[in-house]
Amino acid sequence: MRKLSCLALGCVLLAGCTTHADGTQSVNKTAVGAGVGAVAGGVLGNRLDKDKRGRGTIIGALAGAAAGGGLGYMMDRQEAELREQLAGERAQHAVEIERVRDDLLKLTLANEVSFDVNSATVKPTFKPSLGKVAEVLQRYDTRVTVVGHTDSTGAESYNQQLSERRAQAVLDELVREGVPYPRLSAVGRGEYEPRADNTSATGRAQNRRVEILLQSNA
Numbered sequence: 001m002r003k004l005s006c007l008a009l010g011c012v013l014l015a016g017c018t019t020h021a022d023g024t025q026s027v028n029k030t031a032v033g034a035g036v037g038a039v040a041g042g043v044l045g046n047r048l049d050k051d052k053r054g055r056g057t058i059i060g061a062l063a064g065a066a067a068g069g070g071l072g073y074m075m076d077r078q079e080a081e082l083r084e085q086l087a088g089e090r091a092q093h094a095v096e097i098e099r100v101r102d103d104l105l106k107l108t109l110a111n112e113v114s115f116d117v118n119s120a121t122v123k124p125t126f127k128p129s130l131g132k133v134a135e136v137l138q139r140y141d142t143r144v145t146v147v148g149h150t151d152s153t154g155a156e157s158y159n160q161q162l163s164e165r166r167a168q169a170v171l172d173e174l175v176r177e178g179v180p181y182p183r184l185s186a187v188g189r190g191e192y193e194p195r196a197d198n199t200s201a202t203g204r205a206q207n208r209r210v211e212i213l214l215q216s217n218a
Contacts, residue, residue: 071103071216078140078214079105085132095129103216105142107133109170111208120165122173130170133212134177144184145213146171151204152191164188170210 082097082105089095096108114126122130137144148163148170167186175181196203 074140075099075103075105075216078136078142081136081139082107082133085136086129089129089132094126100213105214107212107214109210109212110205111210112205114170114210115166118162120162120169122169127173130173131177134174134179137174137179137183137214140214141217142183142214143217144171144174144179145215146174146184146186147211147213148186148188149193149207149209149211150191151207152194152198153204156191160188160190162188163190166210170212 079097079099083090086095086097086107090097092113094110094113096106096110098106098108100106109126109129114123115121116123146167148165148167150159150163152159164186165188167188171184171186174184191198191207194203194207195209196206198204198207
């Protein structure tokens with residue numbers, strides 16, 4: 001049974017690859033979650049029911065697959081809908097979508113399209129994009145954390161406050177578009193979490209951003 005479980009998991013992992021419309025590929029978290037859940041459930045079931053010729057293993061595997069696959073399925077669907085709704089923004093490098101882990105998605109909003117320099121007011125031209133994000137969020141039970149970031153130009157205290165105000169501005173816009181406020185939180189990281197070198201204009205542009213983190217409540 002151990003060999004059978006390992007073989008089943010291997011097949012699930014090989015099959016669990018999704019190809020998106022833009023040609024990119026990502027691991028299908030539903031398949032992986034179901035496979036891991038099945039093996040874990042099978043091991044537990046085998047230990048609980050050794051006297052019944054594997055029935056405990058089979059039942060445990062089915063229960064584990066259901067539990068592991070449910071979370072993956074929900075996050076897979078949410079990611080797919082966001083990619084579809086924001087296809088235009090992604091093509092223009094205005095929004096990036098990244099699957100950080102099974103239960104966590106990250107949307108990165110480029111600062112140049114979302115805010116003017118030294119401003120914490122969302123540009124009117126970017127509000128429809130946040131409306132698309134909000135439309136998807138309303139269909140899924142996920143916790144939403146909005147995180148503001150700046151480059152290192154200027155005083156640290158000013159950058160921290162600016163990052164907080166920008167994160168709050170995005171949160172407020174999502175609420176206006178119908179996302180329940182209790183599911184949302186906003187924080188600012190100022191200049192403390194750069195993703196590129198602040199010594200170049202290109203690097204500073206990458207560091208000026210707002211991230212929307214979507215995490216399952218399961």
